[in-house]
Amino acid sequence: MMKRLPYTKGLFLLITVVLFFIGLGSHSIAAEAETGTFSGRVIDVEGNPVAELPVMIGPTMAIGPGIHPAFSPMSYPTTRRARTDAEGRFSITGIDARMSYFSALPQNVDALFPKDLETKIAKAMEEKDFAAIYTSGVTEMETDDFEPDYEVLSIDIRGITFYPRNDFSRIGFSVEPGSDIKNVKVIVQPRMRIRGRVLFKDGTPLRNARLRLAFNYTRADGQGHGSSGGNPRTDADGYFLFNLDEKDDTANYTFSVAYQELEATAGPVLLKPGDRLDGLTFTFDSEPIAPEPPPQRMPFNRSTDFPSPKPISVPAFDAAWIVNPANGHAYKRVPCESRDAAVAQATEEKAHLVTINDAEEQAWLSAVFGHEFYWIGLSDAKKEGQWQWDNGEPLTYENWLPDDFFSEVSDADERDYAVTTFTDGKWYAVSPKSILLRMTAMAILEKPDGLDGQ
Known part of the structure; x- marks a missing residue:
C-alpha cells in the first residue's frame, strides 16, 4: 500500500x-x-x-x-x-x-x-x-x-x-x-523513521527542496514485500526525516530519492520494528543544478462560476445501523454518487434520509458519524423558501451556516438541497453548480422503528 x-x-x-x-x-x-x-x-x-x-x-x-x-x-x-x-x-x-x-x-x-x-x-x-x-x-x-x-x-x-x-x-x-x-x-x-541527506557529487547539499521518495521492502523471513513513499523536504544542509508506517516486521529496505531528473538510491538496509536510522546518504551523479521554480499559484476569483461537478469518487466501506438510545431510531451512513442515489438506497432499505429534529439529535449524529459532508433529508425543491423534511415531519429545529459562508455565486433559488458540513455539522444549502457537490459522497439514513424485524 x-x-x-x-x-x-x-x-x-x-x-x-x-x-x-x-x-x-x-x-x-x-x-x-x-x-x-x-x-x-x-x-x-x-x-x-x-x-x-x-x-x-x-x-x-x-x-x-x-x-x-x-x-x-x-x-x-x-x-x-x-x-x-x-x-x-x-x-x-x-x-x-x-x-x-x-x-x-x-x-x-x-x-x-x-x-x-x-x-x-x-x-x-x-x-x-x-x-x-x-x-x-x-x-x-x-x-x-x-x-x-x-x-x-x-x-x-x-x-x-x-x-x-x-x-x-x-x-x-x-x-x-x-x-x-x-x-x-x-x-x-x-516513530520508526530514517534520517537521510542528499548531496551532489561535489558534496554540495540539496537545500530546501521537495523530494520524491520511494522505498521497497522485503521481510527478513521472505514471507512478504511491499512499497511506499512520500514527499519529504530537505533542510538548509540537505537533511530530511521520513517516518515509516510499515513497522511490524523486520525487513530489508531499499530507498530512492528523486529531484527533477536526478535520482539516487541507498540500501538495502535491515530495519527492525521501531528502529530510527541515521546516516543514510544519497548522492546524485551530477554537479549542483538550479532549484525548481516555486509552483505556479492557482488563481482564484471569488466571482468564478464553477462548472457542473464531475462524477465523484465514492468511498467503499461496510455500513452498519447504529441505534440512538435517546429516540430508538437507527442510523447509518452510506456512500452515494448523488442525492438521488442516496434516496433510492434509503427507499430500498425502508428508511429515509436523516431528519434532525433537535440539538441533542444533531450532537449525537456528530459524535457518531463526525463532521463531514452528508446528504440529509431537507429540501425546498417543492416550494422555494419553504424547507421540508423528506419524510413529511415539520421543520422544528434549524442549524444553518450563514448563507454566504462559502462565497458561492449561485442564486439563492438554485439551492434546493441541504448537506451537513465540517463546520460542527452545520447545514448548508447547495445548488447543482456548487463545489460542495464534489465533496459530498455520503448520506445518513434513518429508520424510525429502529431495527425491529431485523
Whole structure:
C-alpha cells in the first residue's frame, strides 16, 4: 500500500482551501458557544513522562472502519494546542464539540509556518479573501512536513483505554460543550523513521527542496514485500526525516530519492520494528543544478462560476445501523454518487434520509458519524423558501451556516438541497453548480422503528 495517494493538484488545492475556511468558520462559530477542556499526562511505554512535547486536538473524520485526521497544514490554526511540561502534563482548552483526535506535533511546528500566519488567516477569513491564503505561502506545504516524531499508542479516559484500529487510524472522540475531562493518560512512542541527506557529487547539499521518495521492502523471513513513499523536504544542509508506517516486521529496505531528473538510491538496509536510522546518504551523479521554480499559484476569483461537478469518487466501506438510545431510531451512513442515489438506497432499505429534529439529535449524529459532508433529508425543491423534511415531519429545529459562508455565486433559488458540513455539522444549502457537490459522497439514513424485524 502506498503511503500517499496522488491528487489532481488544482482540485486538491481548491478543496483544501474550502476545507480550511470551513475549519476557521467552525472555530469562529464555536467560540460563541461553550467549549471543552482535555487534560492529563503523556508518558512513554515504560511510564516515563514525555516532556516538552507539542500536542494537539484536531478535527477528524470516520472513513470506513477507521478514524482519520481531517487535518492539513492550512487547518493548523483551527487546532487546539499545548506543550507538555517536565512531568508530561498538558491541558488543552477551547475544544469544539465535534469528532476530534489527539496527536503529537513536530518539535519545530511553530517554525514551520509563515510569520503571523494566524493573523493573516483571520483577516482573510473576515474578508473572505482566498487570494490571501495563497500569498501567505502555506499552500506550498504538504502533510509530510507535519509528521509528528511520536505516535499515540493508547489513550485512557476515565479508566477506559482506547487504541487505534491500525497503524494508519486515529483514536476518535468528542468532547461535550462545557465538559472538563481530566487525568487522561496518553502513551506514546517514538516513530520508526530514517534520517537521510542528499548531496551532489561535489558534496554540495540539496537545500530546501521537495523530494520524491520511494522505498521497497522485503521481510527478513521472505514471507512478504511491499512499497511506499512520500514527499519529504530537505533542510538548509540537505537533511530530511521520513517516518515509516510499515513497522511490524523486520525487513530489508531499499530507498530512492528523486529531484527533477536526478535520482539516487541507498540500501538495502535491515530495519527492525521501531528502529530510527541515521546516516543514510544519497548522492546524485551530477554537479549542483538550479532549484525548481516555486509552483505556479492557482488563481482564484471569488466571482468564478464553477462548472457542473464531475462524477465523484465514492468511498467503499461496510455500513452498519447504529441505534440512538435517546429516540430508538437507527442510523447509518452510506456512500452515494448523488442525492438521488442516496434516496433510492434509503427507499430500498425502508428508511429515509436523516431528519434532525433537535440539538441533542444533531450532537449525537456528530459524535457518531463526525463532521463531514452528508446528504440529509431537507429540501425546498417543492416550494422555494419553504424547507421540508423528506419524510413529511415539520421543520422544528434549524442549524444553518450563514448563507454566504462559502462565497458561492449561485442564486439563492438554485439551492434546493441541504448537506451537513465540517463546520460542527452545520447545514448548508447547495445548488447543482456548487463545489460542495464534489465533496459530498455520503448520506445518513434513518429508520424510525429502529431495527425491529431485523
